[in-house]
Amino acid sequence: MSSDKPVIGIPRCSRVDDYVESVKRAGGEPVVLDATGDPARSLDRVDALLLTGGLDVDPALYGETPHATTEVDADRDGFEIPLSREAVARDMPVFGICRGVQVLNVAAGGTLVQDIPSTVTSGLPHSIDVPKDHVAHAVRVTPGTRLASALGSSTPSETCSVNSRHHQAVGQVAPSFVVSAVSEDGVVEAIERPASAFCVGVQWHPENFWRTGEFAGLFAEFVAAASRQRTRVDD
Ligand code: MN
Numbered sequence: 376m377s378s379d380k381p382v383i384g385i386p387r388c389s390r391v392d393d394y395v396e397s398v399k400r401a402g403g404e405p406v407v408l409d410a411t412g413d414p415a416r417s418l419d420r421v422d423a424l425l426l427t428g429g430l431d432v433d434p435a436l437y438g439e440t441p442h443a444t445t446e447v448d449a450d451r452d453g454f455e456i457p458l459s460r461e462a463v464a465r466d467m468p469v470f471g472i473c474r475g476v477q478v479l480n481v482a483a484g485g486t487l488v489q490d491i492p493s494t495v496t497s498g499l500p501h502s503i504d505v506p507k508d509h510v511a512h513a514v515r516v517t518p519g520t521r522l523a524s525a526l527g528s529s530t531p532s533e534t535c536s537v538n539s540r541h542h543q544a545v546g547q548v549a550p551s552f553v554v555s556a557v558s559e560d561g562v563v564e565a566i567e568r569p570a571s572a573f574c575v576g577v578q579w580h581p582e583n584f585w586r587t588g589e590f591a592g593l594f595a596e597f598v599a600a601a602s603r604q605r606t607r608v609d610d
Contacts, residue, residue: 378440378502380403380404380416380602381402381403381404381422381423381598381601381602381604381605382400382405382406382420382421382422382423382601383398383403383404383405383406383421383422383423383424383425383597383598383601384406384408384417384418384420384421384423384424384425385398385405385406385407385408385427386407386408386410386425386426386427386454386455386458386479387407387408387409387410387427387431388410388427388428388474389429390428390507391407391427393507393580393582393583393585394425394427394472394582395407395433396500396580396585397581397582397585397590397594398425398594398598399606400585400589400591400594401594401595401597401598402595402602403423403594403598403601405425406420406421407456408421408458410450410451410453410454411453411454412465412534414454414455414457414458414461415457415461415523416425417448417500417548418458418461418462418465418467419460419608420607420608421467421603422467422468422601422602422604422605422607423467423468423469423470423573423597423598423601424458424459424462424469424470424598425465425469425470425471425472425475425597426455426458426459426469426470426472426474426475426476426478426479426576427447427472427473427474427475428472428473428474428475428540428580429451429473429474430444430446430447430448430449430451430474431446431448431474431477431487431489431528431543432447432452432456432474432477432478432481432487432543433447433449433452434447434487434489434520436443436452436456436481437481437485437487437546438486439486439489441489442489442490442493443490444489444490444493444542445489445490445543451474452478455478455479455482456482457482459471459478459479459482459483460482460483460528463479463482463483463568463571464505465514466571466572466604467568467604468572468573468574468597468600468601468604469570469571469573469574469575469576470573470575470576470593470594470597471575471576472576472577472578472579472580472581472582473540473541473577473580475576476545476565476576476577476578477543477544477545477576478546479549479566479574479576480531480545480548480549480550480552480566480576481549482549483549483550483551483552483568484549484550485545485546485547485548485549485550485552486527486546486547487543487544487545488536488543488544488545488546488547488562489543490542491541491542491543491544491562491578492542495561495562497559497560499512499537499558499559499562500539501507501537501539501541501542501544501562502539502540502541502542503538503540504540507538507540507580507583508538508584508586508587510536510538511536511537511538511539512536512537512539512558512559513534513535513536513537513558513559514532514534514535514537514556514558514565514579515552515556515557515558515559515566516531516534516535516555516556516565517532517533517554517555520553520555520567521555521567521569521573521575522555522556522565522567522575522577522593524553524596525575525592525593525595525596525597526590526592526593527592535556537564537577537579537581538579538580539562539578539579540580542580544562544563544564544578545563545566545576545578548563548564548566549566551568551569551570552566552567552568553566553567553568553569554566555567555575556577562578563578564577564578564579564589565577565578566569572603572604573596573597573600573601575593575597577593581593581594582594
């Protein structure tokens with residue numbers, strides 16, 4: 376890689392273009408990772424990991440039986456769970472989005488709420504598919520967190536408007552992680568690991584806003600952390 380830009384590894388997913396564009400606009404060099412081969416070796420090529428959206432994490436990984444609505448992606452789990460563990464162990468910057476925050480939490484020993492509609496009765500819309508940047512609800516961001524600092528310029532108050540395309544969410548927060556945003560109904564919308572250089576996960580889809588830049592600051596903080604760490608093994 377001849378570029379001076381930090382290289383951001385992005386596990387392949389069905390709507391990868393928005394992740395790629397968001398990383399480019401933040402000054403990073405995106406590399407899409409296929410769920411094949413050794414996760415640790417995949418990480419040797421990158422400076423940071425962006426965990427992407429997709430289907431559900433296998434509940435067996437956190438000791439539960441599947442809910443009727445749970446739709447597992449075993450191939451991605453088999454690649455991304457060890458990938459997440461290894462990245463956190465290396466203190467490589469990690470940013471998890473939607474399924475990504477769920478992978479991050481389960482890989483670190485947390486659990487998930489398997490089906491929000493059958494668990495939370497508030498009726499707050501967490502599953503609005505179209506348009507992708509439709510603002511579905513607000514989240515309350517915990518003051519003093521990395522998330523709050525990264526969103527700083529765009530959110531003068533402590534709430535933030537987000538899109539929402541999920542039927543699952545973080546349940547028990549993994550040891551060493553804290554909650555950094557919740558919605559009004561108590562659903563966990565973001566977590567982070569204070570001991571890490573940058574390890575943040577959000578339940579919404581900030582990558583869908585690259586045209587209008589609402590979450591440009593969040594991608595900028597992530598890519599800046601990748602630039603400082605420079606963990607990749609140069610060829
Ligand atoms: Mn939501």
